[in-house]
Amino acid sequence: MIQLESIHKTFPSGRGFVNALKDVSFVVEKGSATAVVGKSGSGKSTLLNCIGGLERPDKGSIACFGRDILALSAKALSTFQRQSVGFIFQHGNLLSYLTVSENIAFPLTLNGIAGNPKTERVKMLLERIGLSAAAKALPHELSGGEIQRVSAARSLAHSPRMLLADEPTASLDTDTGKNLVDLMFEIGREQGCTMIISTHDPEIWGLADKTIYLRDGEKLQEEP
Amino acid sequence: MAFNYFTFWIRTAALFLFRSGRSTLALSLMVMVAVATLIFLSALAMGVNDTMILNSVGLYGGHISGIALPSAIQPQRLQVNGTTAILKRTVFPGALACGNRNQRVNLIGVDPFAEKKYTAIWKKTIDGRYLRNNENAVFLSQTLAEGLAVKVGSMLRFSSEISDTPVELVVSGIYQTGIDFFDRGLAFCPHTAIPHHTDTWLAAVFVQEGYDPDTIIAEYRSTLPAGLEFKSWKELMPDLVQLIELNYLSMSIVMVLVFGVVSVGIACAFVIFILKNMREYGIMKAMGVTSPEMTLLILGEVVLMNLLACGIGILAGVLAVYLAGQSGIDLSGFTSHNRYFVVSGVIFPRLTPYSLVIPPALAIFFSMLSAVWPTVLVARKKAADILRIV
Numbered sequence: 001m002i003q004l005e006s007i008h009k010t011f012p013s014g015r016g017f018v019n020a021l022k023d024v025s026f027v028v029e030k031g032s033a034t035a036v037v038g039k040s041g042s043g044k045s046t047l048l049n050c051i052g053g054l055e056r057p058d059k060g061s062i063a064c065f066g067r068d069i070l071a072l073s074a075k076a077l078s079t080f081q082r083q084s085v086g087f088i089f090q091h092g093n094l095l096s097y098l099t100v101s102e103n104i105a106f107p108l109t110l111n112g113i114a115g116n117p118k119t120e121r122v123k124m125l126l127e128r129i130g131l132s133a134a135a136k137a138l139p140h141e142l143s144g145g146e147i148q149r150v151s152a153a154r155s156l157a158h159s160p161r162m163l164l165a166d167e168p169t170a171s172l173d174t175d176t177g178k179n180l181v182d183l184m185f186e187i188g189r190e191q192g193c194t195m196i197i198s199t200h201d202p203e204i205w206g207l208a209d210k211t212i213y214l215r216d217g218e219k220l221q222e223e224p
Numbered sequence: 225m226a227f228n229y230f231t232f233w234i235r236t237a238a239l240f241l242f243r244s245g246r247s248t249l250a251l252s253l254m255v256m257v258a259v260a261t262l263i264f265l266s267a268l269a270m271g272v273n274d275t276m277i278l279n280s281v282g283l284y285g286g287h288i289s290g291i292a293l294p295s296a297i298q299p300q301r302l303q304v305n306g307t308t309a310i311l312k313r314t315v316f317p318g319a320l321a322c323g324n325r326n327q328r329v330n331l332i333g334v335d336p337f338a339e340k341k342y343t344a345i346w347k348k349t350i351d352g353r354y355l356r357n358n359e360n361a362v363f364l365s366q367t368l369a370e371g372l373a374v375k376v377g378s379m380l381r382f383s384s385e386i387s388d389t390p391v392e393l394v395v396s397g398i399y400q401t402g403i404d405f406f407d408r409g410l411a412f413c414p415h416t417a418i419p420h421h422t423d424t425w426l427a428a429v430f431v432q433e434g435y436d437p438d439t440i441i442a443e444y445r446s447t448l449p450a451g452l453e454f455k456s457w458k459e460l461m462p463d464l465v466q467l468i469e470l471n472y473l474s475m476s477i478v479m480v481l482v483f484g485v486v487s488v489g490i491a492c493a494f495v496i497f498i499l500k501n502m503r504e505y506g507i508m509k510a511m512g513v514t515s516p517e518m519t520l521l522i523l524g525e526v527v528l529m530n531l532l533a534c535g536i537g538i539l540a541g542v543l544a545v546y547l548a549g550q551s552g553i554d555l556s557g558f559t560s561h562n563r564y565f566v567v568s569g570v571i572f573p574r575l576t577p578y579s580l581v582i583p584p585a586l587a588i589f590f591s592m593l594s595a596v597w598p599t600v601l602v603a604r605k606k607a608a609d610i611l612r613i614v
Contacts, residue, residue: 013551050607052510052610054509054510054606054608055608074514074515075514077515078512078513079512080512081510081511081512082511082513083512085512087510087511089611091506093507093510093611094507095504095507095508096502096503096504097239097240097243097244097501098236098239101240106511107511108510108587109232110511110512110513131612138243165571
């Protein structure tokens with residue numbers, strides 16, 4: 001279970017401080033999928049960053065699977081991130097100097113998985129995303145959809161307990177986006193992964209177990 | 225940190241470098257050129273020192289001078305491991321006369337064959353020729369020749385301070401070195417030309433390359449009777465020693481200055497190189513890569529790039545030294561009035577461990593130094609900040 005309580009986050013800007021998140025609280029059940037919906041600037045990305053430990057809220061608490069991640073040391077937080085979190089970014093954010101298979105293998109290596117298990121895992125994921133033939137390709141040789149599929153495979157390679165996807169379909173056309181969402185949910189659900197996805201995409205709302213609406217950093221509504 | 229993690233990060237650093245080919249090449253080129261240039265410059269400095277020493281000891285004096293050695297000590301006794309030749313010289317103070325002109329002189333009795341083989345004063349002949357064994361001839365400086373109003377073939381009379389019997393000598397050749405010691409009051413003749421006996425003789429000891437004259441002097445002191453006086457060229461020419469030390473110092477300053485300046489360029493390039501990859505580092509941090517691992521990755525990139533660039537730079541520097549060493553660099557036009565280049569102004573650059581090690585070591589040091597700021601920047605910055613900015 002992921003539990004957020006009264007999260008506040010402000011950023012300094014040229015016009016003073018911007019309240020990115022204001023008193024946001026909700027609970028995500030283990031193994032469920034939650035869609036975070038809101039306009040641009042509503043605080044979706046900041047919220048995901050706070051849950052993933054990339055951003056530290058000014059106030060509030062975040063407990064992930066029983067651990068208060070705000071109380072973790074830098075080293076423990078890194079260990080938590082590399083073991084328990086998978087990130088999918090809006091533009092894929094693949095490591096541009098690594099090939100497709102090296103990108104997917106990266107979190108496995110970080111978690112000490114080597115040799116045959118790593119090779120087999122990468123091979124299986126490449127087959128699942130339909131990019132076995134592009135294993136040795138570099139990111140700049142891939143299309144936007146392919147990049148996002150590799151990003152999804154990379155984020156789930158080490159079987160994290162939590163997948164955080166920040167508008168994964170935003171830069172994709174409808175069909176490509178749908179394929180990615182299907183793939184993401186398919187692998188995520190198989191692995192029992194808790195998914196939190198920020199999106200504008202109704203396709204994702206439909207597949208999610210819960211939807212949280214944000215506006216100007218505040219939680220407007222939660223369904224169901 | 226486990227060993228496999230270390231190799232993983234170094235391998236990742238190598239992939240980063242290899243796959244950002246043009247940036248790596250541009251940076252490597254800068255380091256490579258600096259290393260090659262400094263290797264060549266330091267080899268050139270060594271070559272200049274070598275030429276100065278060779279000219280100074282090779283003109284006449286040798287690496288070691290044995291002063292006022294008793295006749296009982298034969299030259300063969302000075303032949304030890306590391307010596308190439310022992311030249312015996314006898315000094316006859318006296319006067320040379322021609323007609324009503326005469327000049328005070330120290331006439332040096334020499335073995336012309338050996339002198340021609342091991343010394344270079346014969347190369348300074350400006351008229352006539354050098355001495356031959358067993359002839360009653362004299363080889364004198366232009367100043368003396370002018371003072372006596374003689375030319376090649378003229379007959380001179382030598383009156384020694386140690387004998388009342390004058391000796392007649394024919395002028396075989398006239399020389400000019402440009403060094404006062406040789407050009408004023410000194411003349412040479414074969415040992416056999418002067419029948420007088422002297423109690424002492426002078427030794428010029430020539431030493432093989434790589435042997436230290438001081439070590440050989442120490443051996444003389446331990447094996448020969450006490451009280452014999454030997455001096456190495458370093459004692460006899462402290463000005464040359466200073467000049468060589470000054471040359472080393474100048475080269476070291478040049479090296480540090482060159483790399484100081486180059487490091488500013490390298491630092492800027494490294495900052496750009498590292499910041500160019502900022503997004504990658506942000507992604508890695510988001511995946512749980514720790515700051516020490518990130519530091520290892522970035523420093524791994526810097527070190528690997530430097531090792532590659534230094535390796536090529538060393539090869540290029542060695543090649544340049546080899547090519548220049550084939551025929552030497554003729555600086556005679558700039559050294560003709562310098563006593564330390566009296567025989568030859570041709571410089572043969574020479575590599576030493578110092579010239580091979582210091583430039584790459586400086587390159588790595590300055591590159592690491594220039595990588596500190598961007599590394600600290602990346603290590604301290606939060607993943608979210610990096611991903612938001614880039």
